[in-house]
Amino acid sequence: LIYVIDFGGQYNQLIARRVRDLGVYCEVLPHTAPVEQIRAGNPSGIIFTGGPNSAYLPDSPQCDPALYQLGVPILGICYGAQMMAHMFGGKVEAAPVGEFGKTVCKVVGETPFFAGIQQESVVWMSHVDYISQPPAGFSVTAVTDNCPVAAMECPEKKLYAVQFHLEVNHTQQGSEMLHNFLFDICGCVGDWNMENYLDSEIARLKERIGGKKVLLALSGGVDSSVCAALLSRAIGKQLTCIFVDHGLMRYKEGDAIEETFGKMDVNFKRVNAQARFFGKLAGVTEPEAKRKAIGEEFIRVFEEEAKAIGKVDFLAQGTIYPDVVESGLGGESAVIKSHHNVGGLPEHVDFEDIVEPLNMLFKDEVRRLGILLGLPKEMVWRQPFPGPGLGIRVMGEVTPEKVDLLQKADFIFREELDKAGESGSLSQCFAVLTEQRTVGVVGDFRTYGYTLALRAVTTDDFMTADFARIPYDVLEKISTRIIGELPGIGRIVYDVTTKPPATIEWE
Ligand code: XMP
Numbered sequence: 116l117i118y119v120i121d122f123g124g125q126y127n128q129l130i131a132r133r134v135r136d137l138g139v140y141c142e143v144l145p146h147t148a149p150v151e152q153i154r155a156g157n158p159s160g161i162i163f164t165g166g167p168n169s170a171y172l173p174d175s176p177q178c179d180p181a182l183y184q185l186g187v188p189i190l191g192i193c194y195g196a197q198m199m200a201h202m203f204g205g206k207v208e209a210a211p212v213g214e215f216g217k218t219v220c221k222v223v224g225e226t227p228f229f230a231g232i233q234q235e236s237v238v239w240m241s242h243v244d245y246i247s248q249p250p251a252g253f254s255v256t257a258v259t260d261n262c263p264v265a266a267m268e269c270p271e272k273k274l275y276a277v278q279f280h281l282e283v284n285h286t287q288q289g290s291e292m293l294h295n296f297l298f299d300i301c302g303c304v305g306d307w308n309m310e311n312y313l314d315s316e317i318a319r320l321k322e323r324i325g326g327k328k329v330l331l332a333l334s335g336g337v338d339s340s341v342c343a344a345l346l347s348r349a350i351g352k353q354l355t356c357i358f359v360d361h362g363l364m365r366y367k368e369g370d371a372i373e374e375t376f377g378k379m380d381v382n383f384k385r386v387n388a389q390a391r392f393f394g395k396l397a398g399v400t401e402p403e404a405k406r407k408a409i410g411e412e413f414i415r416v417f418e419e420e421a422k423a424i425g426k427v428d429f430l431a432q433g434t435i436y437p438d439v440v441e442s443g444l445g446g447e448s449a450v451i452k453s454h455h456n457v458g459g460l461p462e463h464v465d466f467e468d469i470v471e472p473l474n475m476l477f478k479d480e481v482r483r484l485g486i487l488l489g490l491p492k493e494m495v496w497r498q499p500f501p502g503p504g505l506g507i508r509v510m511g512e513v514t515p516e517k518v519d520l521l522q523k524a525d526f527i528f529r530e531e532l533d534k535a536g537e538s539g540s541l542s543q544c545f546a547v548l549t550e551q552r553t554v555g556v557v558g559d560f561r562t563y564g565y566t567l568a569l570r571a572v573t574t575d576d577f578m579t580a581d582f583a584r585i586p587y588d589v590l591e592k593i594s595t596r597i598i599g600e601l602p603g604i605g606r607i608v609y610d611v612t613t614k615p616p617a618t619i620e621w622e
Pocket residue numbers: 406454499500501502503543577614617618619620621622
């Protein structure tokens with residue numbers, strides 16, 4: 116076990132993922148985590164992350180000095196390095212020349228940390244302060260043109276520090292350096308993998324849940340699906356999955372969910388509530404009002420179904436690790452984030468505790484686990500899909516007819532993207548049925564069909580996004596097919612706006 120102590124750096128989760136990628140389990144803890152908790156975890160090593168503060172200012176975060184007494188190797192990165200230098204009496208100050216981006220780093224000392232690392236290699240820098248003088252007892256092991264202490268160490272105290280971000284891909288040999296730290300300095304063996312994790316998690320869940328009953332709202336999204344499959348392995352039919360079909364899923368997606376979970380060792384219940392949802396949506400045109408109507412109805416249906424089951428002991432949630440870390444609770448039991456439910460946590464479901472079996476996993480790990488558990492590839496690699504579903508992709512009033520038209524058009528769009536080999540590079544792709552009808556001519560007849568918009572984006576974080584450069588000939592094929600097969604649609608447009616200023620969804 117490695118603890119990554121978070122000082123607010125933008126790459127803190129990336130550090131944790133890199134460690135796990137090397138087969139070493141790690142957890143992120145806030146820098147305020149008490150030293151007793153860290154000692155109790157018996158870590159093989161500790162990593163201090165970067166952060167936005169200046170180590171020499173009085174209010175800047177510091178680790179508990181007792182951490183240095185644990186006798187466990189510590190690696191400080193960027194702010195973590197500067198804080199370490201400052202705490203041991205070195206000098207940290209504003210650098211005359213800040214460094215941002217790729218920088219050539221020269222190794223200047225013999226150290227296991229740089230074993231096998233080229234004398235000169237490119238590293239990723241991002242700092243305005245620097246260590247101008249290492250503390251007594253520390254030796255400098257790397258420099259750059261503008262940074263006299265790019266790396267330093269005090270092997271007697273097992274302390275290591277780098278000014279650059281070895282966790283970022285741009286640091287050419289960052290992964291080798293991390294490997295050196297974890298394996299040669301901390302003595303990790305690298306035996307953490309998803310297979311082991313699955314076995315130990317199943318054992319843990321069995322022990323925690325015993326013979327009790329668990330209820331899960333299954334949406335068909337990656338997290339709730341993997342959560343269901345994992346719990347099924349652990350407790351079988353003690354798990355009840357309620358899938359509320361609001362009729363706003365993509366083409367035949369509700370059936371696919373039923374197909375997968377209907378044959379799994381769980382109590383699976385599909386609630387066909389389409390008519391109820393369409394009833395609530397009649398006459399509603401404003402996007403937020405639609406979201407609210409769908410969210411509230413979802414909760415209502417779920418609660419009714421839950422009531423029919425009676426008291427359950429646990430409510431399962433598909434919370435994943437980044438949510439836990441972002442909410443500042445690393446290591447502690449997580450808060451329930453409302454976006455995991457279509458409209459918040461049900462208030463009137465009788466349960467005693469919450470179980471969140473994925474709350475130590477990153478998204479890509481959840482996907483690997485899903486594959487291990489035998490879930491279909493399409494489900495595990497499913498793109499993000501909004502809780503309100505097609506309700507916010509049919510502009511204006513949502514009717515069953517419009518949803519049917521959109522489902523078919525959206526399916527053709529995605530199918531042709533697949534055939535053209537374009538899907539893999541897209542973060543999200545979908546069709547939007549606008550309210551705009553336009554005139555066309557088919558044969559000798561005038562048509563007056565809806566305008567369908569196609570949206571495909573690439574993004575790392577969904578906060579910003581670029582529109583995908585889909586080749587014209589692929590767009591042509593999609594357009595021809597949709598217009599040919601769906602008479603209600605008269606015109607196709609491709610959305611070429613980035614986010615910002617536009618959002619990814621149209622509503
Ligand atoms: P926007 O449209 O805000 O979308 O650029 C960013 C990401 O969030 C998804 N999204 C939603 N997800 N409920 C959800 O669960 C919603 O109401 C909702 N609105 C947008 C969107 O699909 C994209 O992935």
